[in-house]
Amino acid sequence: xxxxxxxxxxxxxxxxxxxxxxxxxxxxxxxxxxxxxxxxxxxxxxxxxxxxxxxxxxxxxxxxxxxxxxxxxxxxxxxxxxxxxxxxxxxxxxxxxxxxxxxxxxxxxxxxxxxxxxxxxxxxx
Amino acid sequence: xxxxxxxxxxxxxxxxxxxxxxxxxxxxxxxxxxxxxxxxxxxxxxxxxxxxxxxxxxxxxxxxxxxxxxxxxxxxxxxxxxxxxxxxxxxxxxxxxxxxxxxxxxxxxxxxxxxxxxxxxxxxxxxxxxxxxxxxxxxxxxxxxxxxxxxxxxxxxxxxxxxxxxxxxxxxxxxxxxxxxxxxxxxxxxxxxxxxxxxxxxxxxxxxxxxxxxxxxxxxxxxxxxxxxxxxxxxxxxxxxxxxxxxxxxxxxxxxxxxxxxxxxxxxxxxxxxxxxxxxxxxxxxxxxxxxxxxxxxxxxxxxxxxxxxxxxxxxxxxxxxxxxxxxxxxxxxxxxxxxxxxxxxxxxxxxxxxxxxxxxxxxxx
Numbered sequence: 452x453x454x455x456x457x458x459x460x461x462x463x464x465x466x467x468x469x470x471x472x473x474x475x476x477x478x479x480x481x482x483x484x485x486x487x488x489x490x491x492x493x494x495x496x497x498x499x500x501x502x503x504x505x506x507x508x509x510x511x512x513x514x515x516x517x518x519x520x521x522x523x524x525x526x527x528x529x530x531x532x533x534x535x536x537x538x539x540x541x542x543x544x545x546x547x548x549x550x551x552x553x554x555x556x557x558x559x560x561x562x563x564x565x566x567x568x569x570x571x572x573x574x575x576x
Numbered sequence: 577x578x579x580x581x582x583x584x585x586x587x588x589x590x591x592x593x594x595x596x597x598x599x600x601x602x603x604x605x606x607x608x609x610x611x612x613x614x615x616x617x618x619x620x621x622x623x624x625x626x627x628x629x630x631x632x633x634x635x636x637x638x639x640x641x642x643x644x645x646x647x648x649x650x651x652x653x654x655x656x657x658x659x660x661x662x663x664x665x666x667x668x669x670x671x672x673x674x675x676x677x678x679x680x681x682x683x684x685x686x687x688x689x690x691x692x693x694x695x696x697x698x699x700x701x702x703x704x705x706x707x708x709x710x711x712x713x714x715x716x717x718x719x720x721x722x723x724x725x726x727x728x729x730x731x732x733x734x735x736x737x738x739x740x741x742x743x744x745x746x747x748x749x750x751x752x753x754x755x756x757x758x759x760x761x762x763x764x765x766x767x768x769x770x771x772x773x774x775x776x777x778x779x780x781x782x783x784x785x786x787x788x789x790x791x792x793x794x795x796x797x798x799x800x801x802x803x804x805x806x807x808x809x810x811x812x813x814x815x816x817x818x819x820x821x822x823x824x825x826x827x828x829x830x831x832x833x834x835x836x837x838x839x840x841x842x843x844x845x846x847x848x849x850x851x852x853x854x855x856x857x858x859x860x861x862x863x864x865x866x867x868x869x870x871x872x873x874x875x876x877x878x879x880x881x882x883x884x885x886x887x888x889x890x891x892x893x894x895x896x897x898x899x900x901x902x903x904x905x906x907x908x909x910x911x912x913x914x915x916x917x918x919x920x921x922x923x924x925x926x927x928x929x930x931x932x933x934x935x936x937x938x939x940x941x942x
Contacts, residue, residue, distance in 0.1 A: 489613055491893045492868050510922060512870045514612040515802050
């Protein structure tokens with residue numbers, strides 16, 4: 452059974468969002484990291500890159516497969532989690548503590564399309 | 577579960593061990609148990625075992641067996657000693673590959689065992705039957721009667737001797753086999769698909785189940801198809817469907833050493849002779865990129881200006897070497913060692929260069 456944290460928002464492609472003012476902190480769910488297995492590389496955008504809701508902004512790579520990361524909201528990347536460059540396995544160790552990017556949202560109403568923890572628990576199994 | 581998927585005789589063992597199961601070549605197979613990297617390292621440093629019962633066993637016998645096998649097979653079986661194993665391919669007249677396989681020269685006269693890829697068993701058997709007119713041979717597909725376990729790694733010899741209670745296993749040279757008497761026929765073969773020393777053991781489903789349990793008790797790590805692929809890849813070994821196919825010849829794949837063009841004839845020989853003389857448009861190469869990004873099958877290989885010159889066939893972040901490497905089929909003009917090439921991975925392009933296909937130094941018992 453994978454872990455789901457209350458108070459976060461979730462996409463159906465298994466990203467989570469923590470809202471901090473107009474900043475969206477984005478990571479992948481515990482369910483997603485468990486499905487991937489040992490993560491060996493996190494492909495991340497660069498600061499100032501634009502991301503668009505529903506489009507891929509990077510990928511997680513395991514030994515066997517790569518899995519694209521989809522932006523749950525649109526905006527501009529303000530920070531990437533550099534720690535994942537040398538230690539991608541942090542995502543396996545704690546997918547919620549180890550965020551991937553922070554985005555300054557261009558349209559906060561996009562958050563309305565995301566799920567709460569209870570709704571996400573229905574699809575993450 | 578999907579319809580028509582076959583199960584190997586060890587299916588219940590995999591489920592009991594909590595393996596992640598997935599369809600492969602028409603079989604429900606274990607992809608991993610503890611994790612691909614753990615299992616990979618177990619084979620490189622100690623010993624692991626694989627259920628390879630899905631592989632096909634086709635027996636050829638009769639007065640024309642040697643002449644027939646030499647007709648359909650690229651390597652040369654003329655006069656080889658019983659107990660000898662040869663790697664090679666069956667080709668279409670175009671030089672494209674029907675399958676790559678091992679040929680075992682049996683101890684019974686005029687008899688061979690052909691071990692073929694699971695995904696190709698039916699196709700291969702039909703192909704063999706279609707080539708048989710004019711030869712006095714019997715072709716017997718007994719794939720479902722045989723299970724197989726591959727025991728691979730530097731400690732494989734010790735553990736196989738111990739579990740079988742047969743010191744003779746240690747005396748087997750690489751690419752030879754022996755029949756081991758244990759109340760039924762067991763074939764013990766010094767072969768593998770990992771780049772390490774090891775054995776492939778063929779026996780009845782019941783015996784294979786007993787062996788699996790005994791190897792587990794002896795401390796052998798159960799390994800899935802996930803690390804089977806990472807291991808064979810590092811060792812520079814091709815996989816049918818990725819590096820070999822009806823559209824890729826052994827000359828293009830760099831496997832000419834297993835095609836004996838001095839034989840009078842074999843199916844596909846003329847095409848290979850022509851390719852050897854004229855050169856081929858494409859060639860299989862190894863490429864290393866200077867980044868942690870991972871080249872995967874299907875990703876484009878490009879020149880610096882973006883001109884496409886090939887495609888990745890298999891790629892990984894190598895577990896043993898910690899390098900991002902791949903096999904790729906590229907225009908022959910860019911196949912020389914050291915040639916700079918770029919690989920497009922999603923939205924980015926990564927520089928790299930052509931390197932030797934055998935990425936990892938193999939440790940076979942000579």
